[in-house]
Amino acid sequence: MAMAYQKGINNKFRSQIVMEVEQMDWGMANRINRIIRPDTGRTLMFAVDHGYFMGPTTGLEKLDETVTPLLPYADSLMLTRGALRYYVTPKIDTPIILRVSGGTSILNKHMLHEGIVAGIEDAIRLNVAAVAFSIMVGADYERDTLLAFTEVIDMAERYGIPTLAVTAVGKELVRDAKYLSLASRIAAELGARIVKTYFCDGF
Numbered sequence: 001m002a003m004a005y006q007k008g009i010n011n012k013f014r015s016q017i018v019m020e021v022e023q024m025d026w027g028m029a030n031r032i033n034r035i036i037r038p039d040t041g042r043t044l045m046f047a048v049d050h051g052y053f054m055g056p057t058t059g060l061e062k063l064d065e066t067v068t069p070l071l072p073y074a075d076s077l078m079l080t081r082g083a084l085r086y087y088v089t090p091k092i093d094t095p096i097i098l099r100v101s102g103g104t105s106i107l108n109k110h111m112l113h114e115g116i117v118a119g120i121e122d123a124i125r126l127n128v129a130a131v132a133f134s135i136m137v138g139a140d141y142e143r144d145t146l147l148a149f150t151e152v153i154d155m156a157e158r159y160g161i162p163t164l165a166v167t168a169v170g171k172e173l174v175r176d177a178k179y180l181s182l183a184s185r186i187a188a189e190l191g192a193r194i195v196k197t198y199f200c201d202g203f
Contacts, residue, residue: 027160031129034095035076046074049099063087081118095129113141116148120155134168137183153191162193177202
């Protein structure tokens with residue numbers, strides 16, 4: 001089951017989500033319920049993982065100064081293992097979504113050719129609530145990223161850790177309903193538990 005949440009989610013859909021989560025293994029259900037509030041079916045995810053391919057992005061140069069004041073307002077925090085270890089206190093209760101894809105930068109013409117950069121052992125060691133992986137549907141390296149994504153799913157499912165698919169878009173891809181619905185459906189079919197995508201007209 002993959003879940004995409006947006007403004008205007010209805011009660012019938014929310015009830016279906018709650019029922020499906022309750023049918024999961026305890027660990028999987030617990031982690032998803034920590035990320036997505038069961039009372040609303042929504043989450044405010046604070047994603048600060050951009051540095052893994054963009055470097056010191058404006059506003060994220062000093063992650064500790066940026067992240068710490070906003071933690072009380074976030075339902076979950078998405079970032080890399082390096083950022084988590086060095087900039088986030090382990091005293092927080094905020095669920096962590098660990099970025100496990102990467103391997104390229106904005107300087108590379110093959111920027112969308114990402115692979116697995118963090119293993120499930122690190123995810124367990126860091127006590128994360130989910131792992132995140134970008135899929136590049138429609139890009140030249142679509143097959144490579146989708147196959148790597150299924151590897152992550154297989155590893156994560158073994159330990160009851162949800163996998164979050166990020167429907168990434170690059171300079172060669174468009175951000176419209178046709179593309180995003182295609183990418184989101186593929187992510188769900190491959191076994192993503194959660195799909196993180198963009199809101200657009202007609203989605």
